Amino acid sequence: MQIPVIVQTVGLLTLSNVFMTIAWYGHLKGLSSKPWWIAALISWGIALFEYLLQVPANRIGYTQFSLAQLKIMQEAITLTVFVPFAIVFMDQPFKLDYVWAALCLVGAVYFIFRA
Numbered sequence: 001m002q003i004p005v006i007v008q009t010v011g012l013l014t015l016s017n018v019f020m021t022i023a024w025y026g027h028l029k030g031l032s033s034k035p036w037w038i039a040a041l042i043s044w045g046i047a048l049f050e051y052l053l054q055v056p057a058n059r060i061g062y063t064q065f066s067l068a069q070l071k072i073m074q075e076a077i078t079l080t081v082f083v084p085f086a087i088v089f090m091d092q093p094f095k096l097d098y099v100w101a102a103l104c105l106v107g108a109v110y111f112i113f114r115a
Helices: 005-030 036-061 066-091 096-113
Strands: none
Touching: 005 036, 005 066, 036 066, 066 096
């Protein structure tokens, strides 16, 4: 059974976003007492896994989607990953602005994917 391109692309992009969000922001909580260069090295190590998922995701996705569609898909997934990360891991309060940003991205998805 062949996994649909959309499922492969979204799945890989979601996993890559988890790694990238941790790489970009996780050090603010977990490594704040360490020198910046240690946080940078650890973040680069985590980001390697992001690229190992993101590159095949875009290659697979580009067989069916345009470059613009892949980019908007990536941005929508980024917000979907970032909000729970910010609230759960970083102990940030939920903001109504997350909802407004999500609605803007729904509009972006609509316009980029409409036929």
